[in-house]
Amino acid sequence: MSLLRFLALALLCGPALADSQDEARALAEAAAQYQALGFRHKAIEALEASLDKAKGSPLEISIRGALGQAYLRAGDAAKAKPLLEEASKHPSAAAAALNDLGRLHALEGRREQALALFAESARLARESGAALVFAAAALNAAEPKLLEEAVGRLAAVPDSREADFARVRLAQAWRERGGLEQSYRLLERALRSSEARADWLALSYAAGHLGVLYSQEGRNEEALALTRRAVFAAQQAQADESLYRWSWQAARLLARTGEHEAALAAYRRALASLQAVRQDLIAELRAEGQSWRGAVGPLFLELADQLLRRGPGASVPQARLVEARNVVEQLKAVELEDYFQDECVAAQLARTQDIDRVEPRTAVLYPIVLPDRLEMLVSLPGGMRQLTLPLPADKLTAEAHGFRRMLEKRTTNQFMPYARRLYAALFAPVEPLLAAEGVETVVFIPDGPLRGIPVGALYDGKGFLVERFAFATAPGLTLVEPQALGARKELQVLVTGLTESVQNFPALPFVRDELSGLQTLFAGAQFLRDREFRVPSFERELRGRDYSIVHIASHGEFDSDPKKSFLLTYDGRLSMDALERVMKLARFRDDPVELLTLSACRTAAGDDRASLGLAGVAVKAGARSALATLWYVNDQASSLLVADFYRRLAATSKAKALQQAQREVLGDARFRHPGYWAPFLLIGNWL
Amino acid sequence: MIRIAVFAALCMAGTGFFPANEANAQAASSAGVPAYTPPQRGAPARRVGGSSRGADDALPSVMLLVPDHVGLTTAEQPALYWYLSKPTSVRVEVTLIDDKGETPLIEYAVPNASGPAVHRIDLAAHKVALKPGVEYQWSIAVVPNPNERSGDVMAGGVVKRVGVPQKIAAQRAGASKQELARLYAAEGIWYDAIALYSELIEQQPKDRALRESRAALLEQVGLKDVAAYDRKAAQ
Numbered sequence: 001m002s003l004l005r006f007l008a009l010a011l012l013c014g015p016a017l018a019d020s021q022d023e024a025r026a027l028a029e030a031a032a033q034y035q036a037l038g039f040r041h042k043a044i045e046a047l048e049a050s051l052d053k054a055k056g057s058p059l060e061i062s063i064r065g066a067l068g069q070a071y072l073r074a075g076d077a078a079k080a081k082p083l084l085e086e087a088s089k090h091p092s093a094a095a096a097a098l099n100d101l102g103r104l105h106a107l108e109g110r111r112e113q114a115l116a117l118f119a120e121s122a123r124l125a126r127e128s129g130a131a132l133v134f135a136a137a138a139l140n141a142a143e144p145k146l147l148e149e150a151v152g153r154l155a156a157v158p159d160s161r162e163a164d165f166a167r168v169r170l171a172q173a174w175r176e177r178g179g180l181e182q183s184y185r186l187l188e189r190a191l192r193s194s195e196a197r198a199d200w201l202a203l204s205y206a207a208g209h210l211g212v213l214y215s216q217e218g219r220n221e222e223a224l225a226l227t228r229r230a231v232f233a234a235q236q237a238q239a240d241e242s243l244y245r246w247s248w249q250a251a252r253l254l255a256r257t258g259e260h261e262a263a264l265a266a267y268r269r270a271l272a273s274l275q276a277v278r279q280d281l282i283a284e285l286r287a288e289g290q291s292w293r294g295a296v297g298p299l300f301l302e303l304a305d306q307l308l309r310r311g312p313g314a315s316v317p318q319a320r321l322v323e324a325r326n327v328v329e330q331l332k333a334v335e336l337e338d339y340f341q342d343e344c345v346a347a348q349l350a351r352t353q354d355i356d357r358v359e360p361r362t363a364v365l366y367p368i369v370l371p372d373r374l375e376m377l378v379s380l381p382g383g384m385r386q387l388t389l390p391l392p393a394d395k396l397t398a399e400a401h402g403f404r405r406m407l408e409k410r411t412t413n414q415f416m417p418y419a420r421r422l423y424a425a426l427f428a429p430v431e432p433l434l435a436a437e438g439v440e441t442v443v444f445i446p447d448g449p450l451r452g453i454p455v456g457a458l459y460d461g462k463g464f465l466v467e468r469f470a471f472a473t474a475p476g477l478t479l480v481e482p483q484a485l486g487a488r489k490e491l492q493v494l495v496t497g498l499t500e501s502v503q504n505f506p507a508l509p510f511v512r513d514e515l516s517g518l519q520t521l522f523a524g525a526q527f528l529r530d531r532e533f534r535v536p537s538f539e540r541e542l543r544g545r546d547y548s549i550v551h552i553a554s555h556g557e558f559d560s561d562p563k564k565s566f567l568l569t570y571d572g573r574l575s576m577d578a579l580e581r582v583m584k585l586a587r588f589r590d591d592p593v594e595l596l597t598l599s600a601c602r603t604a605a606g607d608d609r610a611s612l613g614l615a616g617v618a619v620k621a622g623a624r625s626a627l628a629t630l631w632y633v634n635d636q637a638s639s640l641l642v643a644d645f646y647r648r649l650a651a652t653s654k655a656k657a658l659q660q661a662q663r664e665v666l667g668d669a670r671f672r673h674p675g676y677w678a679p680f681l682l683i684g685n686w687l
Numbered sequence: 688m689i690r691i692a693v694f695a696a697l698c699m700a701g702t703g704f705f706p707a708n709e710a711n712a713q714a715a716s717s718a719g720v721p722a723y724t725p726p727q728r729g730a731p732a733r734r735v736g737g738s739s740r741g742a743d744d745a746l747p748s749v750m751l752l753v754p755d756h757v758g759l760t761t762a763e764q765p766a767l768y769w770y771l772s773k774p775t776s777v778r779v780e781v782t783l784i785d786d787k788g789e790t791p792l793i794e795y796a797v798p799n800a801s802g803p804a805v806h807r808i809d810l811a812a813h814k815v816a817l818k819p820g821v822e823y824q825w826s827i828a829v830v831p832n833p834n835e836r837s838g839d840v841m842a843g844g845v846v847k848r849v850g851v852p853q854k855i856a857a858q859r860a861g862a863s864k865q866e867l868a869r870l871y872a873a874e875g876i877w878y879d880a881i882a883l884y885s886e887l888i889e890q891q892p893k894d895r896a897l898r899e900s901r902a903a904l905l906e907q908v909g910l911k912d913v914a915a916y917d918r919k920a921a922q
Contacts, residue, residue, distance in 0.1 A: 405834075405836070408835065408836040408837040409836040409839075410735075410826075410828075410836070410839065410841055410843070411780065411782040411784075411791075411794075411826045411828050411836075411839070411841065411843070412782060412784050412788050412789075412790075412791045412794070413784065413787065413788030413789050414788075414789060414790070414791075416787075416788070416789050417789060506745075506746075602835070602837065604834070604835065605834065605835065631835070631837035632837060633837050634838075634840075635735070635736065668731075668732070669731050669732070669733055670732055670733055670734070670735050670843075671735075675836075675837065679837070
């Protein structure tokens with residue numbers, strides 16, 4: 001039973017609690033509990049209810065301030081702002097509210113304003129003796145004098161959970177500044193206090209952070225003992241957010257001392273706890289301007305590392321290979337969710353496939369990029385194989401980014417050394433496995449820097465890989481439904497395109513050729529050209545007919561900030577959310593859109609997050625597959641390739657149609673350079 | 688009248704109605720306008736970009752003074768010519784690579800390139816000499832964003848060095864530059880023909896006959912815009 005419901009019941013059944021102020025207070029208490037456990041949305045619910053009860057009473061304003069803070073921590077600055085601004089006008093709640101407002105401004109990049117607010121908050125807190133608020137303001141301002149003062153003030157404050165939390169946060173700040181003595185003293189105090197109060201939650205953080213201190217000093221045994229204590233305390237407090245952090249720390253310490261099986265167990269526990277608080281954590285990280293991949297990604301990869309490590313000559317059991325891949329899949333799914341700020345992507349995960357049943361003549365390549373090596377998991381009709389490649393992450397990143405840059409430069413063949421080296425490092429070791437199974441189609445599930453490079457452009461010494469294999473890519477394995485497209489009935493095709501220069505973007509004259517090519521191929525296709533291609537008409541078309549193919553030949557840009565990703569329409573832009581909304585109108589039918597073609601998009605070289613956005617667009621838009629470009633060359637070659645692709649679609653799989661179209665273009669001596677034919681990616685359902 | 692008629696015939700030859708052939712070459716020679724005989728019938732297309740359709744309104748268009756197929760030269764260090772439609776402060780990069788192309792033989796930027804104008808690349812100045820029989824690719828790229836080369840407005844062509852044809856070796860001595868140029872064109876040695884006319888034009892930029900000769904050649908290989916520029920420049 002949830003804490004809130006318990007409290008509510010207690011309130012209803014309890015005798016003397018008819019006073020609504022008491023109810024409000026109780027609800028605020030509950031909210032604080034939720035907040036401490038990391039359940040930010042529940043905290044908000046409780047505070048909303050509390051605010052209701054507190055209306056008209058002196059409590060109201062401080063509840064308002066608390067609610068503002070809760071919204072801020074959940075990443076909803078819009079709702080937080082008015083609440084905090086109001087609270088800041090009342091002396092009783094001003095200090096705390098000003099502190100939170102300062103954080104809001106800091107998050108939105110207004111550092112000057114933020115610092116002024118923190119200073120003001122500190123001043124008010126000092127005057128009113130509110131040591132905890134003072135400490136919070138000092139931490140936010142990150143001002144050394146204030147931090148010094150905060151240590152003193154916190155020493156004098158009576159022990160409580162809030163006081164201990166403040167001491168822990170202050171200790172972290174000191175540790176980061178190299179003030180290890182102060183950090184140690186603060187944490188010791190917090191530890192003793194939480195022990196005395198039997199506060200498991202505070203204890204977990206105090207012990208855990210002490211563990212970090214010792215770990216930093218290389219005193220592993222002590223660090224591990226403290227961390228284990230933190231883990232136990234977190235379990236007692238049933239606090240998943242605390243549990244995941246300290247389990248992760250324990251895992252790292254165990255791995256460091258070579259106790260790999262114990263480390264593995266700790267990693268698994270850490271991951272399980274993390275998933276429990278995933279939604280709230282994503283929101284909080286975003287509220288702090290951090291990405292999921294940066295902050296929490298390493299946990300997934302460290303676990304995968306433990307699962308995949310093996311001695312020379314030894315092999316890892318299939319079950320562990322599958323587990324490692326599933327772990328990385330989870331990371332990818334959350335990354336996509338974080339990128340699109342869309343929880344529906346996770347819902348797609350529910351459609352897990354029996355991935356080990358791979359189609360004949362198909363292989364799935366699943367690279368896992370680790371700091372010291374690359375683990376390549378290869379799924380074939382016969383089963384999954386592991387290849388450990390000596391390619392550390394930073395080297396791979398440098399090569400991949402360099403390759404990508406040079407691929408776009410059509411004036412020279414400077415891409416070639418990269419193409420050869422990457423082939424030798426990544427693909428050559430896999431060749432014998434592919435040859436043994438007669439593989440013709442390779443599905444590549446890239447990660448990190450591998451997302452921005454077209455594998456078909458690797459060079460084996462005699463030719464490009466695309467000459468021998470058809471490639472498809474997907475953001476994750478469970479996000480792809482490798483089913484054949486039943487009986488191909490009459491295909492309904494919607495074609496949109498911009499040829500003219502609009503909104504200061506250059507004209508796309510070759511789109512004219514592209515569109516005429518499509519007109520010849522698909523006699524019944526519907527066209528929205530130039531001024532006809534606006535969001536309302538686009539929407540109307542998708543609502544009116546059951547389209548299988550939607551083709552958009554217009555500038556598309558994918559950015560590391562998903563809000564900056566868009567497709568250009570005649571008089572505006574289609575954001576990713578808008579695209580999803582419009583395309584999903586087709587979802588009310590039996591079949592989703594089979595193919596979404598974006599023939600003129602770009603992602604910046606070296607921007608792996610932007611490439612993630614591109615790879616995820618099919619999922620986001622609800623199409624079973626997408627044909628999109630990593631970069632766009634405003635030349636005849638592009639329109640030739642696209643027309644050829646569609647021409648071949650009737651006779652073969654999408655992956656092979658793309659391969660054949662690419663080979664056709666590369667066979668023309670004018671367009672042999674991969675800058676012309678390599679940017680095209682087939683994403684998703686490759687059949 | 689005859690001149691106009693022949694000229695008209697040559698114009699149509701340029702647009703592909705009648706393939707350039709020996710008869711045209713003789714007719715043209717007798718009328719004074721050079722005719723280019725492609726070295727190989729049905730040779731694959733090798734010229735990239737160069738069409739004004741591909742250009743942004745803000746960016747100039749670039750065209751190489753090259754035929755649509757592999758152009759020939761007998762010189763070790765031929766002059767290469769290219770055209771820019773308007774002046775620009777955007778980076779304009781000149782590149783020459785051999786058949787491997789992994790390290791460019793020539794790569795430099797032209798600061799504040801002028802236009803409309805024909806520019807020359809001097810291989811000798813860059814200490815590059817062409818080996819016989821090798822296909823060298825050269826290109827001019829207008830680079831609005833050096834971090835995103837896919838956005839380049841680019842024109843590219845090919846040059847190959849061959850031995851001096853018999854006819855030319857025999858008739859070379861004593862021939863005027865103009866006669867030599869006409870000879871090279873008729874024998875399919877594009878770059879040498881263009882280089883001779885271009886040298887003469889550089890010395891006498893307003894000479895209508897010279898401009899007309901170069902324009903004729905350009906038109907025969909489909910470079911209508913540059914031909915128009917030449918004709919205008921002589922006015």
